[in-house]
Amino acid sequence: MSTAELEISGLTAGYGGVVAVKDVSLSVPAGTTVALLGANGAGKSTILRSVSGQVKPRSGDIRLNGESLVGLRPDQTLARGVAHVLEGRQVFAQMTVLENLRLGSVRRGGGTHDETIALLLDHFPVLAEKAKQPAGQLSGGQQQMLAISRALMSRPRMLLLDEPSLGLAPVMLPTIVELIRWAQTTFGAAVLIVEQYSALALQVSTWGYVLRNGHLVASASSAELSEGDAINTAYFGVDP
Numbered sequence: 414m415s416t417a418e419l420e421i422s423g424l425t426a427g428y429g430g431v432v433a434v435k436d437v438s439l440s441v442p443a444g445t446t447v448a449l450l451g452a453n454g455a456g457k458s459t460i461l462r463s464v465s466g467q468v469k470p471r472s473g474d475i476r477l478n479g480e481s482l483v484g485l486r487p488d489q490t491l492a493r494g495v496a497h498v499l500e501g502r503q504v505f506a507q508m509t510v511l512e513n514l515r516l517g518s519v520r521r522g523g524g525t526h527d528e529t530i531a532l533l534l535d536h537f538p539v540l541a542e543k544a545k546q547p548a549g550q551l552s553g554g555q556q557q558m559l560a561i562s563r564a565l566m567s568r569p570r571m572l573l574l575d576e577p578s579l580g581l582a583p584v585m586l587p588t589i590v591e592l593i594r595w596a597q598t599t600f601g602a603a604v605l606i607v608e609q610y611s612a613l614a615l616q617v618s619t620w621g622y623v624l625r626n627g628h629l630v631a632s633a634s635s636a637e638l639s640e641g642d643a644i645n646t647a648y649f650g651v652d653p
C-alpha cells in the first residue's frame with residue numbers, strides 16, 4: 414500500500430463539454446504541503462473540487478490513505494478527513510467570528526467544538542479579540558484566517574486550500590503562511606495548496622506541480638521551482 418496521504422491517478426474531470434483536467438496524477442505524502450501552480454483556468458480548482466467531491470471525476474482514481482474518494486459527496490469526504498477552503502473569503506458576514514467557527518463541522522474523533530475553538534483562538538488572538546464581532550467587519554486577511562480556521566474545526570487529515578492569498582494585502586501573507594504551517598503541525602494535516610501567486614505556495618510547500626491547460630507539465634521540489642525560470646517555463650512553455 415502507498416504511504417501517500419493523497420494519491421490522485423489518471424484524473425480526468427470537467428464540466429459539460431469542457432475537459433478541465435486531463436490524466437493528472439499527483440500525490441501528497443502524509444503531513445506535507447504540496448503546491449499546485451498554474452495560470453488562470455489551468456484546472457487547479459477542478460482538481461481540488463474532484464478531491465472534495467464537488468466535481469465527479471470522469472476517469473481516474475483519488476485515494477486518501479488507500480481508500481477511494483471517487484463517487485463520494487462533499488459531506489462524505491469531509492467525514493473521511495478532507496476539508497476544502499474555497500476560493501474567495503467564504504465567511505458569513507452577518508454572523509460573529511464565533512458563530513462562523515461554530516458552523517465548522519466536527520469530525521468524529523476530532524475533538525469537540527469548544528476544544529478546537531479554544532485552540533484556534535489561543536493561537537490567533539486577533540480572532541479572539543473580535544470573537545463577538547460580525548465577520549463582515551474583519552479585514553480581508555482576517556476573514557481569510559477565519560475561513561481557514563473554520564475548515565480546521567474538523568481537524569482535517571487533508572486540507573485543500575484554493576488561492577488563500579487572493580485579494581490580500583501583502584502584509585497579511587506571513588500570517589497566512591504561519592496559519593498553514595500551524596495547521597500542519599497541530600493537526601498533522603497534509604495540505605494541497607492552489608495558488609496563482611506561486612511565491613506563497615512555494616514558501617510553504619516542499620513539492621510543487623505545475624498545470625497548463627489541464628495537463629501536468631512540471632513536477633519538482635519547491636526549492637527547484639523557486640529558482641530561475643522554472644516557473645515561467647512551466648507556465649508559458651518557454652524553454653530557458
Ligand SMILES: Nc1ncnc2c1ncn2[C@@H]1O[C@H](COP(=O)(O)OP(=O)(O)OP(=O)(O)O)[C@@H](O)[C@H]1O
Pocket residue numbers: 428431432433451452453454455456457458459460609
Ligand atoms: N462550473 C464550470 N462550468 C464550466 N466550465 C468551468 C466551470 N468551472 C471551471 N470551468 C472551466 O474549467 C477550466 C479549468 O478551471 P479551473 O477553475 O479548474 O481553473 P483554475 O486553474 O483553478 O483557474 P482559476 O484560478 O481561474 O480558478 C477553465 O477552462 C474553466 O473555464
